[in-house]
Every structure is written in structure tokens, then in C-alpha cells.
Amino acid sequence: MERIRNYIRGQWVDTRSEETFASMNPANREEVVGIISKSGREDIDEAVEAAREAYGKWRLTPAPRRGEILFRAAELLAKHKEELGRLETREMGKILPEALGDVQEAIDMGYYMAGEGRRLAGETIPSELPDKDMKSVRVPVGVFGLITPWNFPIAIPAWKIFPALICGNTMIFKPSSETSVCAAAFVDIFRQAGLPAGILNLVHGPGAEIGEYLVSHPGVDAVSFTGSYDVGRRLQQTCGTISRPIVAEMGGKNIILVMEDAPLELAIEGALWGGFGTSGQRCTAASRIGVQKEIYDAFSEKFRVTASRLRVGDGLKKETQMGPVVNESQFNKVLKYIQIGKEEGARLILGGNPCRHGETSRGYFIEPTIFADVDPGMRIAQEEIFGPVVSLIRTKDLQDAIRIANGTPYGLSAAIYTRDVNLTAIAERDLDFGIVYINAPTIGAEIQLPFGGIKHSGSGKKEAGGRGGALETYSQFKVIYRDFSGRLQKAQIEKE
Ligand code: NAD
Numbered sequence: 001m002e003r004i005r006n007y008i009r010g011q012w013v014d015t016r017s018e019e020t021f022a023s024m025n026p027a028n029r030e031e032v033v034g035i036i037s038k039s040g041r042e043d044i045d046e047a048v049e050a051a052r053e054a055y056g057k058w059r060l061t062p063a064p065r066r067g068e069i070l071f072r073a074a075e076l077l078a079k080h081k082e083e084l085g086r087l088e089t090r091e092m093g094k095i096l097p098e099a100l101g102d103v104q105e106a107i108d109m110g111y112y113m114a115g116e117g118r119r120l121a122g123e124t125i126p127s128e129l130p131d132k133d134m135k136s137v138r139v140p141v142g143v144f145g146l147i148t149p150w151n152f153p154i155a156i157p158a159w160k161i162f163p164a165l166i167c168g169n170t171m172i173f174k175p176s177s178e179t180s181v182c183a184a185a186f187v188d189i190f191r192q193a194g195l196p197a198g199i200l201n202l203v204h205g206p207g208a209e210i211g212e213y214l215v216s217h218p219g220v221d222a223v224s225f226t227g228s229y230d231v232g233r234r235l236q237q238t239c240g241t242i243s244r245p246i247v248a249e250m251g252g253k254n255i256i257l258v259m260e261d262a263p264l265e266l267a268i269e270g271a272l273w274g275g276f277g278t279s280g281q282r283c284t285a286a287s288r289i290g291v292q293k294e295i296y297d298a299f300s301e302k303f304r305v306t307a308s309r310l311r312v313g314d315g316l317k318k319e320t321q322m323g324p325v326v327n328e329s330q331f332n333k334v335l336k337y338i339q340i341g342k343e344e345g346a347r348l349i350l351g352g353n354p355c356r357h358g359e360t361s362r363g364y365f366i367e368p369t370i371f372a373d374v375d376p377g378m379r380i381a382q383e384e385i386f387g388p389v390v391s392l393i394r395t396k397d398l399q400d401a402i403r404i405a406n407g408t409p410y411g412l413s414a415a416i417y418t419r420d421v422n423l424t425a426i427a428e429r430d431l432d433f434g435i436v437y438i439n440a441p442t443i444g445a446e447i448q449l450p451f452g453g454i455k456h457s458g459s460g461k462k463e464a465g466g467r468g469g470a471l472e473t474y475s476q477f478k479v480i481y482r483d484f485s486g487r488l489q490k491a492q493i494e495k496e
Contacts, residue, residue: 112167129489212235325365
């Protein structure tokens with residue numbers, strides 16, 4: 001089996017130590033997807049040095065020329081979409097259509113950011129003084145440390161790498177160890193697209209050992225992190241003490257609100273894919289469904305029956321609708337939360353066990369699980385479980401539903417199903433979430449709008465989108481005043 005190596009200065013290189021780790025297929029505990037070289041601090045030093053060296057030239061490469069390389073990368077992603085999708089399913093378990101969707105998001109981001117190369121505009125504006133002009137220009141930030149999770153192993157790196165590149169930054173990319181093989185395949189696309197050496201460097205290894213070292217490295221100017229709240233908060237603290245900009249996208253406890261006049265079939269379908277899509281391992285997964293009391297019983301029963309029909313299995317099989325969770329620790333964590341739910345007194349109406357039939361006994365499969373009569377204060381309704389576990393909560397009216405929705409520390413994605421346009425307006429205004437969906441599940445963001453959460457879900461700056469989104473994260477404004485009067489103008493002395 002070919003060793004997965006670091007990518008530094010345009011070369012696939014071995015790490016200093018001989019140590020390796022394995023990436024396994026969660027649908028089959030015995031299948032090794034890749035053996036990966038494990039980085040230590042010296043490898044990070046080398047990658048940072050490479051990114052620093054490359055920065056001088058890349059920042060001066062005209063943005064439209066940078067865009068051409070990004071365009072080629074998007075073309076190559078499209079060409080290799082099927083094989084990348086299959087690799088993703090093998091490495092992290094999501095079903096093939098979802099994995100292909102993940103690659104498609106990277107393709108979309110590539111084309112979008114390639115175009116931004118011709119639109120990285122600042123502003124010119126009239127001066128108060130004669131013979132003086134002034135403008136703001138967008139410039140890169142410098143060398144970025146990029147740290148990503150495993151649940152969208154190609155799209156999330158693409159959300160960071162494409163905008164960072166178009167703005168003229170160089171970078172060190174540290175993916176989750178669970179999806180190192182996907183990360184290497186993605187980075188290789190940029191090599192094939194002709195991205196010059198040193199601009200994008202890839203290092204593999206455990207976050208606790210090398211991630212923190214990368215984030216606080218003196219050669220790094222800024223950090224972009226996506227992952228759990230606990231790690232994000234820690235990195236925000238680290239960056240705070242050294243005044244280093246960090247954008248952090250973190251966990252969620254998302255909710256779908258179903259009002260009594262909701263189109264029921266649509267709401268059930270939304271709850272199904274919002275709750276159990278990617279085995280509940282999306283940051284935007286609808287792990288809570290708040291249902292108005294008048295239709296609560298009818299909804300619960302229909303939802304239970306529909307979810308019980310989900311076909312669980314290897315995501316490469318055409319008929320499969322839900323794959324495994326990503327690894328043993330996630331498997332144990334989800335089962336622990338199911339136990340907590342039972343102990344808290346929630347009513348288990350579906351699932352609750354590891355799958356044990358046929359091929360599913362070989363992997364980390366958990367039955368689609370639904371708890372009914374969940375109190376909004378229970379741990380299963382407050383904490384991010386990140387697995388196929390949905391809590392049904394009874395709500396009185398819109399006001400009560402919004403209060404429950406807002407009553408967790410998180411604020412990533414919320415949805416409402418109703419036919420009443422007035423209710424949608426109130427929900428849109430009062431739901432404390434970075435993203436609100438109306439008559440659609442909590443999932444399905446498009447890359448041309450900014451993406452991100454508030455409260456414990458995000459730090460304010462956004463991923464994706466152009467102006468107002470990723471461009472604000474990966475570039476900064478420099479302001480230039482030019483006086484061509486040839487004399488010191490009095491008004492200049494009087495100001496500031
Ligand atoms: P995680 O926080 O465990 O790991 C994320 C990344 O951080 C990995 O690359 C990991 O190696 C690294 N890391 C771990 N400890 C570190 C440390 N001490 N210093 C530096 N880096 C460290 O998260 P995960 O399990 O990979 O992903 C799941 C989490 O990601 C969930 O909480 C999910 O909600 C969140 N997520 C959020 C978004 C979003 O956009 N808001 C998107 C996807 C996933």
C-alpha cells in the first residue's frame with residue numbers, strides 16, 4: 001500500500017520520524033484505507049518555512065492569474081469527482097451521493113473563487129483636498145494555518161484553501177487524521193493544476209500533538225479552524241494571547257421547528273435528512289425537532305415509521321441510505337449519549353443499538369435513533385452528539401418554539417416548517433442562529449453566501465461567500481493616500 005506523505009515545497013516527503021498511523025474504513029474495521037506518515041514539530045517547521053518562502057512571490061502573482069490555476073483545479077476535481085467521492089465514502093463512511101455532493105461543493109467553490117480573482121476590488125473615493133487621491137486595496141494576510149475536521153473532508157478544506165489562495169496567501173493545511181487520504185488526494189489536484197511549490201503545504205498528524213504547535217508557530221500569521229467547540233475555544237485562547245487572527249467554525253445543536261400548519265410530508269422528509277443524513281454527523285444536523293403540540297403525536301409516529309425504513313449499510317452500495325459513524329470513539333460517544341437519554345427519562349421510540357445484522361456488524365453502525373418527549377434541558381437536547389440520534393420536543397406555539405430553539409449555547413442552523421408567512425418572518429428575525437431555513441431542513445447551504453454560526457458555533461467571521469464572507473477572512477484592506485500637489489496641505493496637519 002502506498003504511503004501517504006506530507007506535501008511540502010511541491011514534493012511528497014517523508015516525515016522525520018518513521019512513525020505512521022492508519023486510516024480505516026468505518027464500514028469495515030478490517031479495511032485499511034491508507035498508512036500515513038506522522039508529522040512531528042520539525043515537519044511543521046519545514047512546512048511553515050516553505051509557506052513563508054513562497055509567500056513573497058505568490059502575493060505578487062496577479063489575482064486573475066491565480067484564478068486561472070484555481071479554475072484548472074476545479075476542472076480536475078470535476079474530472080476526478082467519482083473517484084474522490086468513492087475514496088471519501090471508504091475513508092469516512094458517508095453514502096456515495098453525499099460524498100459526491102461534498103466533492104461538488106469543492107468544485108463550486110473552485111469556480112467561484114477563480115472568478116473572484118477578477119473581482120478582488122477595493123474602493124476609490126474622492127479626497128477632501130485638491131490634488132490628492134485615495135483608495136483601499138485588498139491584500140493577503142500572509143501565511144495561514146488551516147485545520148479541518150473529518151465530516152466534510154473535501155468541501156471544508158476547499159472552503160478554506162480556494163479563498164485563501166485567490167487572496168494571495170500561502171498555507172499549511174492540517175486535516176483530521178481520520179481523513180488524511182482524502183486530504184492528500186485533494187492537495188494532489190492543486191499539484192496537477194500547476195500550483196507553484198510551497199504555496200499549499202500539507203502535514204498529517206494528530207491535532208493535539210501538531211495542531212496546537214502549528215497554530216502558535218511564529219511563522220504563521222493567521223488561523224482558520226473548523227471542528228469542535230472545545231478545540232476551537234482552546235485555539236481561540238491560544239491565538240488571543242498572541243494577537244493572532246483566527247476564524248473558528250465549531251459545533252452545533254440545530255433544530256427544526258414544525259408548526260401545526262406545516263406541510264407534514266415535507267417536514268418529515270426534512271427531519272429525516274436533516275437528522276440522519278451523514279449519520280447525523282453534519283455540523284448542521286437537525287438533532288432536535290420541535291413539534292407543535294397539536295400535531296406532535298401524528299408527527300412522531302410518522303417520523304418513527306419513516307426513519308425505521310432507512311437502509312443502513314456500506315455507503316458504496318446503491319441502496320444504502322445511511323452509513324456508519326466515523327470511528328470507534330464516535331461510536332462509543334453516541335452510544336453513551338443514548339444511555340444518557342434513557343437515564344434522563346426520554347422515551348426511546350426507535351433504535352438505540354449498534355447494528356448487528358450482516359455486513360453492518362463489521363463496522364461502526366448505529367441504528368437510526370429517536371427519543372420522544374425530550375425535555376429541552378436534557379443533556380441529549382443540549383449537547384452535540386454528532387450521530388444518528390434525534391430528540392423530539394413538544395412545543396406550545398411559535399414563541400415557545402423559538403425560546404427552546406435559542407436555549408442552547410450553540411447557534412449554527414435552524415429551520416421552520418409552516419405555511420404562515422407571518423410566522424416565517426418572526427422566526428427569521430428571532431432565531432439566534434447563523435443560518436435559518438424556511439420550509440427546508442437545517443442542511444443545504446450554498447457556497448455563494450457566507451456560512452457560519454454564532455454563540456458557541458462560530459467566531460463571527462464567515463466561511464464561503466465572497467464579499468462579507470470568505471474574502472473578509474482571507475484578505476485585509478490596506479488604505480493608500482497619494483498627494484500629488486507637491487506641497488504640504490494645511491488641512492493635513494490639522495487632522496488626526
Ligand atoms: P475536532 O475538534 O476533534 O478536530 C478538528 C481538527 O482539529 C482536526 O484536524 C484535529 O486533528 C484538530 N485538533 C484536535 N485537537 C487539537 C488541538 N489541541 N490543537 C489543534 N488542533 C487540534 O473535531 P472533529 O471531530 O474532527 O469534527 C467534528 C466537529 O466539527 C463537530 O463539533 C462539528 O460540529 C464541527 N464542525 C463544524 C463545522 C462548521 O462549519 N461550524 C463544520 C464541520 C464540522
